[in-house]
Amino acid sequence: xxxxxxxxxxxxxxxxxxxxxxxxxxxxxxxxxxxxxxxxxxxxxxxxxxxxxxxxxxxxxxxxxxxxxxxxxxxxxxxxxxxxxxxxxxxxxxxxxxxxxxxxxxxxxxxxxxxxxxxxxxxxxxxxxxxxxxxxxxxxxxxxxxxxxxxxxxxxxxxxxxxxxxxxxxxxxxxxxxxxxxxxxxxxxxxxxxxxxxxxxxxxxxxxxxxxxxxxxxxxxxxxxxxxxxxxxxxxxxxxxxxxxxxxxxxxxxxxxxxxxxxxxxxxxx
Amino acid sequence: xxxxxxxxxxxxxxxxxxxxxxxxxxxxxxxxxxxxxxxxxxxxxxxxxxxxxxxxxxxxxxxxxxxxxxxxxxxxxxxxxxxxxxxxxxxxxxxxxxxxxxxxxxxxxxxxxxxxxxxxxxxxxxxxxxxxxxxxxxxxxxxxxxxxxxxxxxxxxxxxxxxxxxxxxxxxxxxxxxxxxxxxxxxxxxxxxxxxxxxxxxxxxxxxxxxxxxxxxxxxxxxxxxxxxxxxxxxxxxxxxxxxxxxxxxxxxxxxxxxxxxxxxxxxxxxxxxxxxxxxxxxxxxxxxxxxxxxxx
Numbered sequence: 001x002x003x004x005x006x007x008x009x010x011x012x013x014x015x016x017x018x019x020x021x022x023x024x025x026x027x028x029x030x031x032x033x034x035x036x037x038x039x040x041x042x043x044x045x046x047x048x049x050x051x052x053x054x055x056x057x058x059x060x061x062x063x064x065x066x067x068x069x070x071x072x073x074x075x076x077x078x079x080x081x082x083x084x085x086x087x088x089x090x091x092x093x094x095x096x097x098x099x100x101x102x103x104x105x106x107x108x109x110x111x112x113x114x115x116x117x118x119x120x121x122x123x124x125x126x127x128x129x130x131x132x133x134x135x136x137x138x139x140x141x142x143x144x145x146x147x148x149x150x151x152x153x154x155x156x157x158x159x160x161x162x163x164x165x166x167x168x169x170x171x172x173x174x175x176x177x178x179x180x181x182x183x184x185x186x187x188x189x190x191x192x193x194x195x196x197x198x199x200x201x202x203x204x205x206x207x208x209x210x211x212x213x214x215x216x217x218x219x220x221x222x223x224x225x226x227x228x229x230x231x232x233x234x235x236x237x238x239x240x241x242x243x244x245x246x247x248x249x250x251x252x253x254x255x256x257x258x259x260x261x262x263x264x265x266x267x268x269x270x
Numbered sequence: 271x272x273x274x275x276x277x278x279x280x281x282x283x284x285x286x287x288x289x290x291x292x293x294x295x296x297x298x299x300x301x302x303x304x305x306x307x308x309x310x311x312x313x314x315x316x317x318x319x320x321x322x323x324x325x326x327x328x329x330x331x332x333x334x335x336x337x338x339x340x341x342x343x344x345x346x347x348x349x350x351x352x353x354x355x356x357x358x359x360x361x362x363x364x365x366x367x368x369x370x371x372x373x374x375x376x377x378x379x380x381x382x383x384x385x386x387x388x389x390x391x392x393x394x395x396x397x398x399x400x401x402x403x404x405x406x407x408x409x410x411x412x413x414x415x416x417x418x419x420x421x422x423x424x425x426x427x428x429x430x431x432x433x434x435x436x437x438x439x440x441x442x443x444x445x446x447x448x449x450x451x452x453x454x455x456x457x458x459x460x461x462x463x464x465x466x467x468x469x470x471x472x473x474x475x476x477x478x479x480x481x482x483x484x485x486x487x488x489x490x491x492x493x494x495x496x497x498x499x500x501x502x503x504x505x506x507x508x509x510x511x512x513x514x515x516x517x518x519x520x521x522x523x524x525x526x527x528x529x530x531x532x533x534x535x536x537x538x539x540x541x542x543x544x545x546x547x548x549x550x551x552x553x554x555x556x557x558x559x560x561x562x563x564x565x566x567x
Contacts, residue, residue, distance in 0.1 A: 028289045199285035199322075199329035207290060222272050227456050228493050230295035232284050240272075248284035252291035252482075253490030266490075 003059065003121040004035035007128065010135040010143040011039045019044045030207035030250060032063055039134050055132050058082065059103070059120055062206045070096060080131050080166070082120050087169035094171055101127035101166040109161075110154040116209045116268060122148070122155040126162030137163045200248070204231070208251030210266040212244050218263040225255035225264060276460045277303040286329035288321040291489025293479035293496060294395045295321060296453040298330070298366065301393055301475075304463025307332055309362040310349055314376060315339035316368035317402040318395070342367040343379030346390040362467060363390040369410035370400045373436045384443035384472050391466050391473045394436065397481040405484045409434035412504075413551070414544055416486075416536040427539065432551070437476055441510055446471030449509035449518075452478045454496030458518055462509060469511075478505045486535025498530040503556040508563070515566040517559065527552055 001022045008020035016039055023034040036050045052072045061083040063069055070079055075095045082103040083090065090098045103123035113119035122144060129137045137159065144155045214225075225242050226234045233248040234255060244255075256264040281302035288295035294317055302309065310333040313319045319336055322329045337345040342365040349363045367376055372394040380392060399417050400406040407417040413432045416422050420429040440448050447469050449462045459477075466473040480496055482489040499505040503524040508517045527549050531537045540548070 028287055030290050031287065195323050195326045195328040195334070197327045198283045198331075199287075199324070199327040200283040201327060202285040202324070204285055220272075223274060227276060228296065228453075230288060230290075230292050230299070230492070231286070232280050232282055232299060245284065250290035252492075253488070254291055254493055257490040258493050 001033060001035045003057070003125060004037045006121060006140070006143050006147060007037050007125055007135065008039070009147050010125070010129075010139040011037075013139040013142050013146075014135055016041060016135075017043050019046075023049060028207075030209070031204075032060070032067060032206055053077065055080065055128070055134070057124060057128060059124060060206070061085075064090070065206075067206070078132055080124070080128055082124055087167050090169075092172060096171055098169045098171075099127065099131040099166055101131075101162050103127065103158075103162055106158050106161045106165070110151075110158045112151060112154055112158060123158040123162035126159030126164075127166035128162075129159075130163045130166050131168060203247040204250050205247050208249060210251040210253060210268060211246065212249065212251070212253070212255055213265045213267050214242055214244065215263045215265065216241050218261050220261055220263075222260060224258050224260060228254050228258045230254065275457050276300065279303060279306065281305075281307060281309075281331040283329050283331065285327070286321045287324050288317070289481075289483055289489070291482045291492045292317075292321075293453050293481070293492045294318060294368075294397055294477075296492075297393075297395050297451075297459075297477045297479050298322075300453055300456055300459050301364070301366070301463055301477075302330065302332065304460045305362050305364065305391075305467055308358075308360055309333070309364055310335055310353075312337055312342055312345045312349060312363070312365045314342045314345075314365075314367050314371045315402070316371050316395075317397070318366055318368070320402060339371045340375045341379050342371060342376050343381070343383035343388075343392065345379075346392065347383050347386055347388040350388050350390050363388075365390065365392040367392070367394055368400075368402070368408075369394060369396040369398060369436070370408040373409045373434045373439070377439070380440075381443065384440065384445055384474070387446075387472055389470055389472070391475065393475045393477060395477045395479045396436075397479045397484060398433070399481070399484050401481050401484040410436065412548075414537065414540060414548065416539065417484075422539045428536075440474045440476075441513065441515075443472070444513050445474055447509065447511055448474040448476070450476045450478070450505065450507050452496050452500050452505060452507060454478075454493045454500065455507065455519065458507060462518075465509070484536070486538075487533055491533060495530065495533060498525065498533070501525045502527045502530050503552050504530060506556060506559055508559065510566070513566055515559070515563045517563050524553075524556060 004020045008018035011018035019038040038044050055078045056073050058081045078097045079092050080099045083100045084102045087098040087100045103120035104118045106123040107118035107120045125140045129135050129140050140159050141156045148155050221240045233245045235243045237243050253266050256266050282299040312335040314337050346365050353361045399408050399411045405417050406419045407429050411429045414428040416428050447466050451459045451462050480492045507519040
């Protein structure tokens, strides 16, 4: 959301006509969100969501496994992913150019956010300036100076690092029809006003940055982890040991904090 | 495996849209454990309307009724009348509303429902602000707390006014049952829900639900903060049956409020004098409660 706003501000500083707005869905800490930006040389009258973008930017690589992010992306369009993988390893539809930048590493190196919740916006915008050429790096850095409330030197350096280190690859020879194996079943909207599906049809694994790992040798089977879980994401095996249901765990860490013998460890996702 | 100390049945599904570490989500899970499946939950505009029903899904294994923010109390009177007319026996009519939708915007409807002695359970989950819309102050926000509408900058130093005494307002209506509940104490929590379930008449449950993004603390600390709030006397646990007050958790001397205050970003600007003033208010409220327990009839 902030990245799309900053992109629009940078485009404005470049003398262009930008527009930026979020998609109003579930705005929850960790929940996947979508934001749009349009950039043109003439004033933009269109006020709708973007269904066929030229560029898709993915800030959280975990989304590649849960969300069809390239749906609607134009032929010859660009997919930029925050990922440590080389762009050749990003699975995308044929005709889509791919780019990756390890914005998480850059953000952590500059002390932006924490290792579990890095603030990757400025590193990604630097990469976008290079990979898509829709704004200049200079404008991105001037936008940082004007609109980012804190850590300006660090954010400027992160944008430069993103600009320098972004890697590009052409389209796949045999592109995949969908981005990746889809974990979340797409919901078909029923007729009528009633909500008829259980929320457990929706997986919330993508919200997580830390994953609980239970060290069973120390577990006393006291049930505290189960009792305090706000997501009902903990069950038991036939011997009464806790089993974390990772499709639903949001990684809040309450189970680890409340476990009396401290048998649960919160581990950063790979 | 140790024996379960709260019911095993789960009527809140996973996959709901609450923030990680949301105590209000845990509160719903515990309320439904106590009530069982013969329940309709009326939810006004609040965090839970977003948590429960991203269309076309429902996070609850019971019927959910969405109603406008000011009308939870009125909706309970209507739902009860409908249930009675249809001859539904052992059917629980439950409101589940936030502090803004109860102590501020929904106060009139709540008062009306209590005056009519509607046979229903009203649950107010108290995250001490309008958290669903991005952390604005409510009548239930504690004095001095930072919110986006009571900032800490310029001449503003957090919320100037004290937290509204919602239990006092409710008890003035002399409902059948009213209690304070805290998900950090699940056994006491479920016991009170079950007690409310088995009584007839207007019942009110005030539930303390720490909010990681709104109070600015790390999500794993929701239970720790709940425990501190009760053990420091900031959110004492008590119940009132037909007006007779009983404190349900007295752990000897109260803890100083310091640890609770220091654990939250919304109080980061507090000076030692601010903490002292907060402490004095807490002590006074606790003494008033002790007196109420002794003197209430």
